[in-house]
Amino acid sequence: MSNDRSYLTALQDYYARHHALPSYASIGNLLGLRSKSSVAALVARLKLAGFVDSTPDRRLAPTRRFFERPLADSPVHAGLPNPIDDAPTDALTLDDYLIERPSQTVLVRVKGDSMQDAGILDGDLVVVEKRSAARRGDVVVAIVYNQFTLKRLDLDRGRFILRPENKAYPVIRPEGALEIFGVMVGLVRKTA
Helix, strand or coil: CHHHHHHHHHHHHHHHHHCCCCCHHHHHHHHCCCCHHHHHHHHHHHHHCCCEEECCCCCEEECHHHHCEEEECCCCCCCCCCCCCCCEEEEECHHHHHCCCHHHEEEEECCCCCCHHHCCCCCCEEEEEECCCCCCCCEEEEEECCEEEEEEEEEECCEEEEECCCCCCCCECCCCCCEEEEEEEEEECCCC
């Protein structure tokens, strides 16, 4: 499967650029496979391994496994350097890792710096599970004065408040009932 692994990574890169898998003929050109039978055999192996499937109109489509990324066996230490074994022993997709209820989950881009002390920065994407119930301490998307805001849910004198994680911003004390849009369950930050 070592050659198949390199073929799969080439197909994953192609998919990232074009948001579709190539035709059988294009797979041969892309991967340097000269015969139709070698392309068909590769596709059969990738199907058997669960990376691709055929649509009803006989086109190739990626499966969830196609989007899995290798998970290193050892964590990386943020302190002193430590050797790491990068041989993948497990794999996961970001959806499987971050999203329990896809139909109730949205990504929301953060604008501003009111949550920076919680490590939530301007431009980040927060993974929000839509639900109206939240617990004290949860980071929530709330609706205040007909606008969305991302804050930490807290309690003060028996009333819910929205606390920023930046001392430059005031605590929000909603009048009446507090409306929760959803609870943050993950964060995605692109660094490059």
